[in-house]
Amino acid sequence: TQDADGNWYEVPYAEAPVTIEHDYNEVLPSLNMLFNVSDDAQVRLGIARTLSRPPLLEMRTGFSIDPTTQPPSAGGGNPRLNPYIADQIDLGYEYYWGEKSAATINLFYKDLKSHIGLTDGEVSVGDETYAYTGSLNGEGGEIKGLELMFQHSFESLPAPFDGFGVFSNY
Secondary structure, three states: OEOOOOOEOOOHHHHOOOOOOOOOOOOOOEEEEEEEOOOOEEEEEEEEEEEEOOOHHHHOOOEEEEOOOOOOEEEEOOOOOOOEEEEEEEEEEEEEOOOOOEEEEEEEEEEEOOEEEEEEEEEEEOOEEEEEEEEEEEOOEEEEEEEEEEEEEOOOOOOOHHHOEEEEEO
């Protein structure tokens, strides 16, 4: 660390290794079904609980202090972060004509049980107070929406245009 005069010195407690334990258990059921409506059309249904671990950078145990900023700042990771958890459902209709042409519509809903965000505040180290920024577990939320996709290959066009096509999604 650095003292008020700009001299660097080793802090005795920084020599000891740090061990932080954090565990979690999560059952992740999923169901995926495909219903053939006709030779050219199908309906897809997906229901699942999903998990995504936090980025390792946000789970670091390191902590940094910068007394040269105004106000002096500090920041660090949070090794006790829980993963992102979501219950979700997807329902889609797909229509295919030709080997390289399709149109789809998909509805989705995701009930986020948790997310990872940033917090700010103040932390005191010795006699100094630093503006702190770090990661924390936050409340969940909802994501819902609609996906549309269209693709078509214009194979009947004369050369050299016979390889053109359209692929679009929204």
